Amino acid sequence: MAANRSNAEILVEAGAFDNYGGWTMDSQFEFEMGSPYLLAHGNGIPVADATTIISIAEPGHYNIWVRAKDWVPGDHPGRFTLAVNETALDTEFGANDRDWNWQLGGRLHPPTDARPPPDYVPRAWRRRLRGLPEEPVDAGTFDVVVVGVGVVGTAAALAAARLGERVVLVHNRPFLGGNASVEIGLRPRGVTGPLIDEISERHPGGDLYAKDLLDADPNATVFLEHTVYDARLVRVLILPPLTPEMLEVDARFASLLLLSLIAPGSRF
Incomplete structure (x- = not known):
C-alpha cells in the first residue's frame, strides 16, 4: 500500500504488517509485485484480517493506493478491502480483471493530485521510502x-x-x-x-x-x-x-x- 500527496509519500508493505491474521506471506511474484506480499488462501472462506499500525509524520491530504492482482478475472476469488482507523474504504481490490496494478482506494481528505506510484516499483523508490541501505551487506565469499x-x-x-x-x-x-x-x-x-x-x-x-x-x-x-x-x-x-x-x-x-x-x- 502507498499513500501519497504532492510532496510526501508513505510506503507500507504487506509483508511488514504487524499481524498477518489468516493471511500468509508469499514471494513467488516478487519481481512483478515489487516486494513480498500477502495471500488469503481461505478456499472460499474469508480469513482473519491482517493488521498493522503506521505513523504519519506529516499531516495533510493523502491518496491511498493499493497494489493488487485479480487472480481469476471474472470470478475475483482474491478480492479484499482495506480499512483505515476502522473505516473501510469503498474500493474492492483484486476485482478489476487486471494483473498487478495500483488501485486508487480512497482519499484521506480530497487532495489535488491523484497520480499512482510507479507501476514497475523501482527498487530505488522502494529503498528511499523504506529507508533501506543503498549498499548491500557483505554476506561472504563462496566458490x-x-x-x-x-x-x-x-x-x-x-x-x-x-x-x-x-x-x-x-x-x-x-x-x-x-x-x-x-x-x-x-x-x-x-x-x-x-x-x-x-x-x-x-x-x-x-x-x-x-x-x-x-x-x-x-x-x-x-x-x-x-x-x-x-x-x-x-x-x-x-x-x-x-x-x-x-x-x-x-x-x-x-x-x-x-x-x-x-x-x-x-x-x-
Missing part, C-alpha cells in the same frame, strides 16, 4: 552459488559442499525442494540415484531432509526467503587442456553462458 533450490539445485550444492567447495544456496521460498518441498509434496521419480534419494527423505511433517543435510555441512550456507536480483561477473579463469598455465580474462570482455541443470531420467 559455488546455487540460485533456486529445487531437488537438483540442492543435490548440486550438497555435492559441491562435500567435495570441499564453499557453497551458498539462495532460495525465495521458506522450504527447499521446489515441487518436492512440503509446499507441494511431489517426489522425484524415474532414475534418481543415492544423493537424490538422500535429499528426498521426509520428516513426519512432510519437509525434506535436504535442509538438515546442508545445515550439517560446514561448507554450505543457506539463505531461504531471499531473492537474487542482480549479479556482477568479476573474472573468468580458463584452464587450457594441453598447457599448464591458467588464463584470466577480464569479465568486461567475457561472454557468460548460463546452463540450466536437469536431472536426466527424473520427472515429477
Whole structure:
C-alpha cells in the first residue's frame, strides 16, 4: 500500500504488517509485485484480517493506493478491502480483471493530485521510502552459488559442499525442494540415484531432509526467503587442456553462458 500527496509519500508493505491474521506471506511474484506480499488462501472462506499500525509524520491530504492482482478475472476469488482507523474504504481490490496494478482506494481528505506510484516499483523508490541501505551487506565469499533450490539445485550444492567447495544456496521460498518441498509434496521419480534419494527423505511433517543435510555441512550456507536480483561477473579463469598455465580474462570482455541443470531420467 502507498499513500501519497504532492510532496510526501508513505510506503507500507504487506509483508511488514504487524499481524498477518489468516493471511500468509508469499514471494513467488516478487519481481512483478515489487516486494513480498500477502495471500488469503481461505478456499472460499474469508480469513482473519491482517493488521498493522503506521505513523504519519506529516499531516495533510493523502491518496491511498493499493497494489493488487485479480487472480481469476471474472470470478475475483482474491478480492479484499482495506480499512483505515476502522473505516473501510469503498474500493474492492483484486476485482478489476487486471494483473498487478495500483488501485486508487480512497482519499484521506480530497487532495489535488491523484497520480499512482510507479507501476514497475523501482527498487530505488522502494529503498528511499523504506529507508533501506543503498549498499548491500557483505554476506561472504563462496566458490559455488546455487540460485533456486529445487531437488537438483540442492543435490548440486550438497555435492559441491562435500567435495570441499564453499557453497551458498539462495532460495525465495521458506522450504527447499521446489515441487518436492512440503509446499507441494511431489517426489522425484524415474532414475534418481543415492544423493537424490538422500535429499528426498521426509520428516513426519512432510519437509525434506535436504535442509538438515546442508545445515550439517560446514561448507554450505543457506539463505531461504531471499531473492537474487542482480549479479556482477568479476573474472573468468580458463584452464587450457594441453598447457599448464591458467588464463584470466577480464569479465568486461567475457561472454557468460548460463546452463540450466536437469536431472536426466527424473520427472515429477
